[in-house]
Amino acid sequence: MYFNSSSDELSLIKFQDWNNAFSSKKSAIAKRFSDEFIRSFHLATEKDRGYTEIKAWTDESFTNLNWERDEKNIEIINLKLDNPIFPFTYRKFTITYLVKIPNEKFTRYGFNGDTKLYLKDWLIAPARYENKGFIAYPNENIDDQTNALSDFKINLTLPNNYYLNSNLPITENEGNHFVLEGEKFLDATLVISKENEFTKYKNELIEVSSSLKSDRISDLQKVLAVDKLTRFVHEKLGNSSVSKILVTEEDYDKNPFYGLNQLPAFLSPFPDDFLYEIKFLKTYLNNYLKANLHLNLRKDNWIYDGIQVYVLMQYIEENYPDMKMMGNISKLKILKSYNAVNIDFNQQYNYLYMLMARKNLDQAVGEPKNRLIKFNEKIANKYRSGLNFKYLDSYLGNNIVENSIKELIENNSNCACNQYELKYILTKNSPKKIDWFFDTLVNSRELIDFRFGKVKKNDDTVEVNIINKTKTNVPISFYQLKKDSIVHQEWIENIKTDTTLVFPRNEADKLTLNYFNEIPEYNLRNNWKSLKGFFSNNRPLKFNFYRDLEEPYYSQLFYVPEFEFNIYDGLAFGMNINNKSLLNKPFTFSATPFYSSNTQSAVGKFTFMYDSNVRTEGKLYKVRYIVKGSQFHYAPEARYTNFSPIIQFFFRDPNFRVNKSEFIQLKQLYINRENSPYILEQNTENYTVFDAKYGNYQSEGTKHYSFLTDLQVANSFGKLSGEVHYRKLFENNRQITLRFFAGTFLYRDTKSDFFSFGLDRPTDYLFEHDLLGRSETTGIYSQQYIYAEGGFKSMFDTRYANQWMVTTNAAFNIWNWIQVYGDVGLFKNEYSKSKFVYDSGFHLNLVPDYFELFFPVYSSNGFELKEPNYGEKVRFVVTLTPKTLISLFTRKWF
Numbered sequence: 001m002y003f004n005s006s007s008d009e010l011s012l013i014k015f016q017d018w019n020n021a022f023s024s025k026k027s028a029i030a031k032r033f034s035d036e037f038i039r040s041f042h043l044a045t046e047k048d049r050g051y052t053e054i055k056a057w058t059d060e061s062f063t064n065l066n067w068e069r070d071e072k073n074i075e076i077i078n079l080k081l082d083n084p085i086f087p088f089t090y091r092k093f094t095i096t097y098l099v100k101i102p103n104e105k106f107t108r109y110g111f112n113g114d115t116k117l118y119l120k121d122w123l124i125a126p127a128r129y130e131n132k133g134f135i136a137y138p139n140e141n142i143d144d145q146t147n148a149l150s151d152f153k154i155n156l157t158l159p160n161n162y163y164l165n166s167n168l169p170i171t172e173n174e175g176n177h178f179v180l181e182g183e184k185f186l187d188a189t190l191v192i193s194k195e196n197e198f199t200k201y202k203n204e205l206i207e208v209s210s211s212l213k214s215d216r217i218s219d220l221q222k223v224l225a226v227d228k229l230t231r232f233v234h235e236k237l238g239n240s241s242v243s244k245i246l247v248t249e250e251d252y253d254k255n256p257f258y259g260l261n262q263l264p265a266f267l268s269p270f271p272d273d274f275l276y277e278i279k280f281l282k283t284y285l286n287n288y289l290k291a292n293l294h295l296n297l298r299k300d301n302w303i304y305d306g307i308q309v310y311v312l313m314q315y316i317e318e319n320y321p322d323m324k325m326m327g328n329i330s331k332l333k334i335l336k337s338y339n340a341v342n343i344d345f346n347q348q349y350n351y352l353y354m355l356m357a358r359k360n361l362d363q364a365v366g367e368p369k370n371r372l373i374k375f376n377e378k379i380a381n382k383y384r385s386g387l388n389f390k391y392l393d394s395y396l397g398n399n400i401v402e403n404s405i406k407e408l409i410e411n412n413s414n415c416a417c418n419q420y421e422l423k424y425i426l427t428k429n430s431p432k433k434i435d436w437f438f439d440t441l442v443n444s445r446e447l448i449d450f451r452f453g454k455v456k457k458n459d460d461t462v463e464v465n466i467i468n469k470t471k472t473n474v475p476i477s478f479y480q481l482k483k484d485s486i487v488h489q490e491w492i493e494n495i496k497t498d499t500t501l502v503f504p505r506n507e508a509d510k511l512t513l514n515y516f517n518e519i520p521e522y523n524l525r526n527n528w529k530s531l532k533g534f535f536s537n538n539r540p541l542k543f544n545f546y547r548d549l550e551e552p553y554y555s556q557l558f559y560v561p562e563f564e565f566n567i568y569d570g571l572a573f574g575m576n577i578n579n580k581s582l583l584n585k586p587f588t589f590s591a592t593p594f595y596s597s598n599t600q601s602a603v604g605k606f607t608f609m610y611d612s613n614v615r616t617e618g619k620l621y622k623v624r625y626i627v628k629g630s631q632f633h634y635a636p637e638a639r640y641t642n643f644s645p646i647i648q649f650f651f652r653d654p655n656f657r658v659n660k661s662e663f664i665q666l667k668q669l670y671i672n673r674e675n676s677p678y679i680l681e682q683n684t685e686n687y688t689v690f691d692a693k694y695g696n697y698q699s700e701g702t703k704h705y706s707f708l709t710d711l712q713v714a715n716s717f718g719k720l721s722g723e724v725h726y727r728k729l730f731e732n733n734r735q736i737t738l739r740f741f742a743g744t745f746l747y748r749d750t751k752s753d754f755f756s757f758g759l760d761r762p763t764d765y766l767f768e769h770d771l772l773g774r775s776e777t778t779g780i781y782s783q784q785y786i787y788a789e790g791g792f793k794s795m796f797d798t799r800y801a802n803q804w805m806v807t808t809n810a811a812f813n814i815w816n817w818i819q820v821y822g823d824v825g826l827f828k829n830e831y832s833k834s835k836f837v838y839d840s841g842f843h844l845n846l847v848p849d850y851f852e853l854f855f856p857v858y859s860s861n862g863f864e865l866k867e868p869n870y871g872e873k874v875r876f877v878v879t880l881t882p883k884t885l886i887s888l889f890t891r892k893w894f
Helices: 018-023 028-035 219-237 249-254 272-292 301-319 327-331 345-358 374-396 400-411 419-429 435-442 882-890
Strands: 010-016 051-059 066-069 076-085 093-100 110-112 116-119 128-130 133-135 150-157 163-166 170-174 177-185 190-193 199-202 207-210 244-247 450-457 461-468 476-482 485-492 499-504 510-513 528-530 541-545 555-566 570-578 587-596 601-613 620-635 638-652 660-673 686-699 703-714 717-729 735-748 804-815 818-828 835-847 851-859 875-878
Touching: 018 028, 018 051, 199 219, 207 219, 219 272, 219 301, 219 400, 244 249, 244 272, 249 272, 272 301, 301 345, 301 374, 301 400, 301 419, 345 374, 374 400, 374 435, 400 419, 419 435, 450 510, 450 528, 461 476, 461 510, 485 499, 555 587, 555 620, 587 620, 804 835
Parallel strands: 207 244, 541 555
Antiparallel strands: 010 076, 051 093, 066 076, 110 116, 116 190, 128 133, 150 177, 163 190, 170 177, 199 207, 450 461, 461 499, 476 485, 476 510, 510 528, 555 570, 570 587, 587 601, 601 620, 620 638, 638 660, 660 686, 686 703, 703 717, 717 735, 735 804, 804 818, 818 835, 835 851, 851 875
16 A cells, blocks of 8 residues: 655656666676676576566556566666555555565675575565655665655465564564564565574663674673663664664674774684674664664765764763773783874774875765765765764764754654754754854865964963864864863864964963864874974884874884895895875885895885875876885896886776776886896897876776876887777676787887887886796796787797787686687788787686786697697786785775
8 A cells, every 4th residue: 555645646656676686787786796896796697696576566456557667777666657646645556576585695685595584675665755756776785775664564474493583573473474564664674594593682662683693792791781782872862763673693794893893703802792782782773773764875874874983982982981992902012102002992983084085085974875985885984974973062062962863863753854854953952053064074075184383382371373274164172281181172163274373371281183083184193282392393203013003293114024026136035114104195105125135135126105185176186296216136146226206197087986097197217227148138228218108997897998008208219009908797707808909119229129019028128017037038937927018928939029019819718717818919020021920728817917827729839739848838927016916805995
């Protein structure tokens, strides 16, 4: 039965059938998986994917109704009515449909063999009608289905020996037959399992059915914890409009408390009861808020996130005020010098938000949820939203924020609402203007950064210059300290530019801004001034092993052992010295002297880098200036010295969800190579090259496209090249990879092939590739394959082109990571005719771009498998650089 509670006549009704999103590899959820480099859904068999098959849709007179799935989104259904439903009247429909549930491995919801069935977002549900339109969203695996409030009555018969749990009250239970009923619910969640994983907890406030796992605390401890936590949430948020909340392990695993979940249980530095409480509270709050506060889950999800984190922070402050971010690790004396070990538990929220702000990848917390990149959606924006509420609470005081949240929930527990309702309530309850909260903290990505300018102290007063570096008009907290005790505190408003203020001296010896990190500020290192003298404002130097969080009162240097390998230097051991904290900073440097075990001499490398983030609207988001150099051996007992200033421009689509990036790089390269009797190239010891590149990359799990152009200008040559790379995973799980390369010399005044185009491997005179044996022409190290220039795998008598080269490389998978490849090319050398070559073989694509093997079969050389020295023809790709390997895991987050 559909009731029209609006004042409009409805001749079309939208329904959401999210289960049907799993029926196609072109659906929104399939696209989302691909964007995040998750290929399991695309590679899944039909039995693991789900669908909804509608058998009949009729009205009260059993007349078939006109319905159709949306052209763009197969999980949205449009029901067209010949006779409209008038305001405040109802119409009865009957839908008969078959639901095929997907495997839980995609979203944690679905079937797990024959032991468990977790049903969430599985029914066809009416979309919410609001502001003369329906809110119907495709399923993008971000738990933001916005249904209309509905009444449910479910009759369910299960096989014997199966248990049922649900967010709906179970009104009848006779053997294996159940009746579930509930009014004004957004959805019906059912968990059917062979083992009863749930425990029921009930007090006079709420009933909770929980499957959270914890073998490290007793059942009594769980009972006491659940009772304590439900009472705490009731105190902070008020009465629940529903009598039962479901808290599941799957819900927590889908949205864990990031930080706590990163270590295995036996390494956990947190007390067992604390871990259980945080897990329960986070999951309970999430489900409590969605059951009691009916916002648009896509547009206004920041309110859910903000309240959840804000209440979590309150719970820590009231119950675990001494808890540190690293838990019991803070008690280890050997780690006492690390700021990350010493900061309070609640301070981690600001650092995790700042991680993205320093990368210039932060997004407004009011941005629709489906437009957030994964790290922001899962972590940074959640934490920033909570920090925003904490900031406002510190500014207003008197529990105004807490009481306003209670009022919002109480007023809207049985109806839909939006952020404007929250704004109205907060504004009504606030004695001060708070427009900045929504204009700046919610609906923009403007940064907050205040610092001290000149400070003039007198006997009775202090004259303070406060500089607003980002011109963001928000209040800032000001403190005066004496021996680390607060002697004065106040909030300062309307600091739009540089402002000089006068305060009583109060015998203070230090001035600070944002002392308790109430404000999500971009840089905390410029927030203090000592009144003891000029030299007291200098930061002492602190050395730490590996990395640490920024520490405002110190200048930090980090050291970490490092090694590199090539056959000339052997295993080179060194110590890297750098200033790279866990958060990006504008200027960084890194210097690593190595000891070469083969040559028993010193080698090394250095990098100085300055990042200028561009915060204005547009595609350009970063300009990077680099000066780098290195010295290693390129041949036996022969060194090369490489020095290059570089400027890079990075571009990204304003919609950060689009996996598209562009760059322009301008580099001047200075090379000096010592003479070596093992190297035959003439006049290649000293050279300079100006290199200009443009790259365009669009990459996701099922498709990759890149375009690169390269212009090189030197005294003895000028050359221009370009390449296009395309990879596509088809719906039948076959993958094709295509690459096209073309390059030509603009001019050339050298007899050496050192600067020529390489057919099967570049000479790498720009020193851009990690070659294990840079000058090797025979042996295992000469078989290292580099994706560059000609891209051939077979080696021919003529391996270089000094006029022009055009090649095409293709590969096609025949089973999982086993591919067949084929290359064709045409190239020309001076005084020779153009030459056509080809090769083919098998490619073991074990870890794409990181570890691969190529086995030639047939080429212009003939049938290569018959060759007696076939092992010398096998090519390999190997990556040993940690930074490159780490990108394999981080690309899905950023």
